[in-house]
Structures are given as C-alpha cells and as structure tokens.
Amino acid sequence: MTIIPEIASFSTDLTEIRRDLHAHPEIGFEEKRTSAIVAEKLRAYGLDEVHEAVGVTGVVGILRGTGGEGRTIGLRADMDALPMEEQTNLPFRSQNPGAFHGCGHDGHTTMLLGAARYLAANRDFAGTAMFVFQPAEEGLGGARAMLADKLFERFPCDEIYGLHNSPMLNLGEVGIFPGKAMAGASFFDITIKGRGSHGARPHDSRDPIVIATSLSQSLQSIVSRNVDPMLPAVLSITKIHAGSAYNVVPESAELGGTVRFFDDAVGELVARRMREICAGAAAMYQCEIDVDIRPIFSVLENHPAETEEMRLAAVDIVGEAGVLTEPTPMMGSEDFADMLLAVPGAYAWVGHGGTMPLHNPGFILDDEILPIGASLLARVVERRLSA
Known part of the structure; x- marks a missing residue:
C-alpha cells in the first residue's frame, strides 16, 4: 500500500x-x-x-x-x-x-x-x-x-x-x-383504518392488527410470485405499529418498510402489486387502507x-x-x-x-x-x- x-x-x-x-x-x-x-x-x-x-x-x-x-x-x-x-x-x-x-x-x-x-x-x-x-x-x-x-x-x-x-x-x-452497483429504493407507509372495540368483543371490530399481519404475509408474495426470479428485488416490512392497551382492539394500524430493485420496471411492478393487494384486503376486511409509496433512491x-x-x-x-x-x-x-x-x-x-x-x-x-x-x-x- x-x-x-x-x-x-x-x-x-x-x-x-x-x-x-x-x-x-x-x-x-x-x-x-x-x-x-x-x-x-x-x-x-x-x-x-x-x-x-x-x-x-x-x-x-x-x-x-x-x-x-x-x-x-x-x-x-x-x-x-x-x-x-x-x-x-x-x-x-x-x-x-x-x-x-x-x-x-x-x-x-x-x-x-x-x-x-x-x-x-x-x-x-x-x-x-x-x-x-x-x-x-x-x-x-x-x-x-x-x-x-x-x-x-x-x-x-x-x-x-x-x-x-x-x-x-x-x-x-x-x-x-x-x-x-447499488439498488434503487422506495420507502412505503400503509395505514389501515379499521374499527376499534373492547378486546373481549372482537366481533364488534374491524381488527386492524389481523389485517396488518395478513397484509404482511401477502405482500411477501410479490417478490416470490410476481417478479422474474432473474431480476433481484427485496420487499421488507420493517415497522408495525398498533394498539395501546391489553383490552382494546385498536382503531388503526400502520406498516412501513422498503423496496429495493436494480430495474425501474421491477420497482414499478412491486408498487403496483402492493396497491392492488391493499385494495383487495380493504374490500375483504371491510376497512380503509391508504398506501403511500415514495421513490427515494435511484x-x-x-x-x-x-x-x-x-x-x-x-x-x-x-x-x-x-x-x-x-x-x-x-x-x-x-x-x-x-x-x-x-x-x-x-x-x-x-x-x-x-x-x-x-x-x-x-x-x-x-x-x-x-x-x-x-x-x-x-x-x-x-x-x-x-x-
């Protein structure tokens, strides 16, 4: 040297x-x-x-x-x-x-x-x-x-x-x-607006925690089942926030994370499928789901x-x-x-x-x-x- x-x-x-x-x-x-x-x-x-x-x-x-x-x-x-x-x-x-x-x-x-x-x-x-x-x-x-x-x-x-x-x-x-040499990236925030209830009466709720955990699993299928396996991509959920008490089903839940890719078309595909899956979940669980996906890195x-x-x-x-x-x-x-x-x-x-x-x-x-x-x-x- x-x-x-x-x-x-x-x-x-x-x-x-x-x-x-x-x-x-x-x-x-x-x-x-x-x-x-x-x-x-x-x-x-x-x-x-x-x-x-x-x-x-x-x-x-x-x-x-x-x-x-x-x-x-x-x-x-x-x-x-x-x-x-x-x-x-x-x-x-x-x-x-x-x-x-x-x-x-x-x-x-x-x-x-x-x-x-x-x-x-x-x-x-x-x-x-x-x-x-x-x-x-x-x-x-x-x-x-x-x-x-x-x-x-x-x-x-x-x-x-x-x-x-x-x-x-x-x-x-x-x-x-x-x-x-380094991946492009987007950050995302997903807000689930359900219905809160007493923890002993979950049937009165639209439980955002159940919806959030279901979404967390469903979103992982995008890379494994929608992206060409020859094109690298990562979708990571790095934040889940909900609830404040042991006996309360909360009104809302939030997920956040990042998407990484080396091809802009892959980044666009992942973002589109995220929105489609969240729209489907909103219909299935009778709730509102807002999706904010922001391109951060080229x-x-x-x-x-x-x-x-x-x-x-x-x-x-x-x-x-x-x-x-x-x-x-x-x-x-x-x-x-x-x-x-x-x-x-x-x-x-x-x-x-x-x-x-x-x-x-x-x-x-x-x-x-x-x-x-x-x-x-x-x-x-x-x-x-x-x-």
Whole structure:
C-alpha cells in the first residue's frame, strides 16, 4: 500500500477531526455544526471558494490548479448521521441522543477534507477540483436537494467520484466495478383504518392488527410470485405499529418498510402489486387502507470510463492485488446515484477492520481507513487533471 506521504503525515489530524464529528452527529438537514466545521477547514486550507447552504446544509469547495485551464473533477462525501442510539462505549461516542454515525459518514467527510488539504498544498494540476459535502444521504434526499439548488449549474462539473467505507472488505482493499452497483429504493407507509372495540368483543371490530399481519404475509408474495426470479428485488416490512392497551382492539394500524430493485420496471411492478393487494384486503376486511409509496433512491450505476480511472487511482494507492473488480451489486442504496445521473462518475468501497455491519448500533469505523480514502480521492484528481 502506498498512501500519499503528505496525507500520512497529517493522519493524526484526520483522526481528531473524525472523532470530533463522531461525538457530535447530526441527522439529515440538521448538519449545521458539521457543515460549519467543513467550511472553516476548507477556508483554512486555502481553497479559492467555499459555498455554504447548498441544498440546505451542504458545502461546496472550489480549488483551482496552477497548471492552467482544464476540466473540473468533483469529489463528494456525505455528512449526516443516522437517527439511532450508539452502543459502542467509545470514549468519543455520540453526545447527541438519538443520533449516531453508524454508517461512517463522519469518516467520509474527514477523508474528503484530507484530500482537500493535500490538494490545496499541491495544486500543480490543470483544471479545478470541486469538493461536495452533501447533507441528508440517509433517505432524506440530500443529493436531490443539492441538485434542486442547481449544484451543477452553479458549479459545472465534468466528472464526479465518491466512496463508502466497508467493513465487509479488508483494510487496504478497494472494490469498484462498472454498471449497476447499488439498488434503487422506495420507502412505503400503509395505514389501515379499521374499527376499534373492547378486546373481549372482537366481533364488534374491524381488527386492524389481523389485517396488518395478513397484509404482511401477502405482500411477501410479490417478490416470490410476481417478479422474474432473474431480476433481484427485496420487499421488507420493517415497522408495525398498533394498539395501546391489553383490552382494546385498536382503531388503526400502520406498516412501513422498503423496496429495493436494480430495474425501474421491477420497482414499478412491486408498487403496483402492493396497491392492488391493499385494495383487495380493504374490500375483504371491510376497512380503509391508504398506501403511500415514495421513490427515494435511484439505481446507482457506475460509468465505465470513470470507473476505470478510479480503479487506476486505487491501484496507485493499494496495489493491483488490493483492487477488487468482480461485480458484486449491493441491495443497499446510495443517493450519490442521482448525481451520477447528472454527471458521469464512479463510486467505490474502501475496506477497513471491524466486525459489526453498517447501521448496527455497535458499528465502529477503523480510523486506519482515513488516509487511504483521502489518498484515493486525491489521486483521482491528480490523475484526471495531470498537467
């Protein structure tokens, strides 16, 4: 492995930044402290422009090379935490109840700051580096908010690159491949409006709990019996809420969850069948059922030429043996997909030590990943804007 020496020299600073961000996590569109720190650091590093409040709490930094005119290469990191409690007992664990960097976005932000610091001190490239710090990646539409705020109209960009930490890979491994890499996703809420009654007189009710449990089973048949088995799809019910007392059949019940897919037609099929099944259940049980299905993530598709460029940059940092190019699409979703629909680019996974998966309350990011990720991002710019 060949970490850029200058980045290695300030890796302790990166660890301090990351742990500070970890101790003060902020969920989507509330990243005021985080974005203020990012803007302060970028100005201290000497970037030519720093723009705040892009897409509510996003930050964009602009760095012009000294080698003359050229393309603009974008680098993107997400900043938001998850709305969940941390269970790590780290000395720098979350100080904000109900918020936890359980997906490593504190590390992503720090790696991009590290790349910006290095490139600002070594700007002998031709063109412009653009640093995009995005809010609200965790299902709240932060990428779309930045795009709606005319991100690429205000800051034109020829290519854009991003990365994500991965405890499923070993430290020093980078995974990247062209084509569909991460699933598109919808979130859904289903509200059942039945009729409440005394728990001892269920015949007086239209029991929403019975209806909810029946629906939970019926909806699972969509993937197994309606979707082509050669086309991956997932439908997961992750929430069921109903009732408040032992002796009361409640008036209503709510279900919620997510649908994942790699083909938009599959996503549309699943949504249509969900509505049809809920309409049938409403007629069968003589109740009202409202269905709200919201497309949240597009399918993330890496562009071939840019994927190859990021692969070559990764080879420079971790060596040929450390770069994994076997296609392994993930059912997880990532709203960087929306930026890749607007600008060509690529997205990679960078491995680190750890035994807990992402979004687990015990997830711990290995700080050894920080100089690796920062070096990879910086090397992409150096390769693409070589003077």
